[in-house]
Amino acid sequence: MYRTHNCGELCEKDIGKEVILSGWIQKKRNFGSLCFIDIRDYFGITQLIFSRKLVDKKFFLGKEFLIKIKGKVVERSSKNNKIPTGKIEILVSQIEILNSSLPPPFSIENKTDGNEKIRMTYRYLDIRRNPIKNNLIIRHNLALEIRNFLSKNGFLEIETPILINYTPEGARSFVVPSRTHVGKFYTLAQSPQLFKQLLMIGGVDKYFQIVKCFRDEDARSDRQIEFTQIDCEMSFVGVTDVLTFFEYFIKHLFKKMKNIQLEPFPCISYSDAMKMYGTDSPDIRFGMSFMELNNLIKRKNISFLKEQELVIGIKVTKCHNDHDQINFFLKKIENKNIFWIQYLPDKTFLSSNSDFMNEEIMRIFINHFQVTPGDFLFISYGKKRKARETLGKIRLEIANLFNLKKTKIFKPLWITDLPLFEWNEKYKRYKSVHHPFTSPKEEDIHLLEKHPESIRSKSYDLIINGIEIGSGSIRIHNQNIQNLIFKHLGFSVKEIESKFGFFIKAFEYGTPPHGGIAFGLDRLINLLEEDDDIKNFIAFPKNNYGKDIMIKAPSFLKKEKLKELHFR
Structure with missing residues (x-):
């Protein structure tokens, strides 16, 4: 038996009990013939007291050594009201080293002396610190709340493929060579976009997924090359239906997670946002x-x-x-x-x-x-x-x-009617502002031939305190309009068939009106906790250059592996 209790649960009612605890040494203090050790596990810290005679001179105990102790719960003479176990300590009768430890490269404390690089190199040690551990607990609780809420509201959680064929969605894709299909490649999904639309065609009424997505773009403090998305889609909805439900969804999360009652979300057009604030993601606090x-x-x-x-x-x-x-x-x-x-x-x-x-x-x-x-x-x-x-x-x-960005204040708003297209100067053609499957507003379709830049889309972004938290749209469900949009984006008939043939074919079998939205889970947690770096809420993040400096990824492959993948 490694433990009868954890290091965060013993209190005054346990005085007199014989207990076994296991954990890491947080601190060690010698006072003459007595030794004090703070032992830490996932649940908390407990103070140990024992005679130096109990430990042989050769029996060295260092920081982060993993030990198992047996002893009696006694009342603590100098109480610590800052921790749940602060009124008791363990009078130790036996100590066993389960595993030794090198001196840690930074202090395992709430306020550490480790910089970001060293903490990411030894991320497993960083996770032992309360701030990171508690962030992961918050992330778990938020994900659990999301699943419960959406499930109770009729959404079905469905997994979609990660390895897919390349389709142009705006950002660059990561490519994965196929060993068995020489010269062919998968790409890692930037989003489940086409699959969730196919689920709607398949008769699923409401879908969601907390899903990993991959985009080969520059990482930043608010963006990772692999990130987690709360992906949602609904059948038989218009813009108002989506905005109404997901305002309810976000209000629920803020109330449940932070006990914050959000005010109704204002809704302004993209055009008005640019005129009023010079940006499509304004902070209105x-x-x-x-x-x-x-x-x-x-x-x-x-x-x-x-x-x-x-x-x-x-x-x-x-x-x-x-x-x-x-x-x-x-x-x-x-x-x-x-x-x-x-x-x-x-x-x-x-x-x-x-x-x-x-x-x-x-x-x-x-x-x-x-x-x-x-x-x-x-x-x-x-x-x-x-x-x-x-x-x-x-x-x-x-x-x-002037410190006008008030903390603990959250001001969400919807930005609607974003442009359908924007001009790509490099390729001298239009590209989608959201993606090629976003529905144009019916009253603007006549502008397609002469003024495509003036077409508004049935799209919407959720902005909270100047941060884009979610983005979505009503999708095209008419095959002719979808083909027309593809052609205005510069796709040839052959390209449409090769990249989207399966999708266009599905439109021939009764595609319902549908729409959805995706929220950035990492950004949402970061916002809720008023942090400035999403890496603090990801167990094993990449740095701002897209590298995992702990496992040294990306890395080179040996010639034998490249040959197996048909690379010379």
């Missing part, structure tokens, strides 16, 4: 939506801005009086097409554009924005897209500077 100023410019005849395609601005209120911090931020703005105005407490003005600005012009802007002393205005101008992008970045930097 701190307001500061853009104000268009072209009409004001013309009405007030502000000559140096009259010829600009777009002039927009934002007001930043309550800038405090940390002038050094403000000035440092302002010096970082090197864009010639943006300027700021500050309304000083003495009701005078400052501007970064002294060449063209005078008090009369500054007062026009001050009055238009209804500025009060201490406020800033930031004005961006130029081509529409660039002006909005620039002001969008300024808006986020301002929010960071």
Whole structure:
């Protein structure tokens, strides 16, 4: 028997019991003839006390040694109210070393001295630390809650293939050579997209899967080359049906996991999001939506801005009086097409554009924005897209500077009606914004021949605090429209048949209207816990270069293996 109890459960009611515990040595302290050891397992920490005579001089006990002890539960003289076992300790009568340990390369503590590289190299040791262990528990609990909720609402969990044929879905795919089919390759699935649509054609009403997906793209702190997706699809639904149900789903998860009651999710179009915030994933916790100023410019005849395609601005209120911090931020703005105005407490003005600005012009802007002393205005101008992008970045930097991104506050919103196509300059043709199976809005189909860039799709993204948490769409269920979209994406009839023939064929057998959404599980946990790196919630993550530095993947293959796979 390795243990009668774990290291996190003994308490005052157990005083007097003879117990057996097993665990790793967290700390060791010698006080004359007595020794104290903190022993740790998955469940917690218990303090041990024993006479030095119990341990032979050759019997060395180091940190992270795995030991088994037998002893009696006694009351602890100096109690520790920070841990559940802090009122007792074990008076040890026997000690056995189950396994020794090298000195750990970093401290196995909540606040460790190990940097990310060393902790990822020894990830199995990092998992022993409470922050990582608890993150994995949170992930388990969230996955369990997702499964229970969707199952109770009529969704069927179905696994779909990982090794599939190559289909263009936007990102690059990982390819896997076939040993038995010379010269042929599988690809690792970027998503279960086609299979979940085929499940709807197969008569499944609601499907879900917590699934691994693979995309050969640059890793970041909020993205991995292999990631986990909460993948969902429903038959006989429109946009409103999907948004209504999954708002309910997300509200349930926040309430269950964090006891947070989310407000109703606002819904704005992609076009309005770009106009108001300069991004399709706006953080709306701190307001500061853009104000268009072209009409004001013309009405007030502000000559140096009259010829600009777009002039927009934002007001930043309550800038405090940390002038050094403000000035440092302002010096970082090197864009010639943006300027700021500050309304000083003495009701005078400052501007970064002294060449063209005078008090009369500054007062026009001050009055238009209804500025009060201490406020800033930031004005961006130029081509529409660039002006909005620039002001969008300024808006986020301002929010960071003045700590406007309030913690414990979550502001979800739906972005709808995203463009169906975007122009790919490299290949001189259109590509799908989401994927080729997204349904266009019926009222926009007539634009397909002459203005494909203006077609809106039946798509939707869920944004929470500026982070894209989920993305989905209503799918095309008409064979003619699907073929038409393929052709406008530059696929030949032969390519359509070779890559999607099986899928197009399925459309001939009564395809129901259907739609779905996929949520990033890693991002969702990261958001819920207000962390800044999804690697903290993945047991064995890749680094930001897509490498697993623990197992040294990717790696080279020996010539014999390459020959077996028909590579010379």
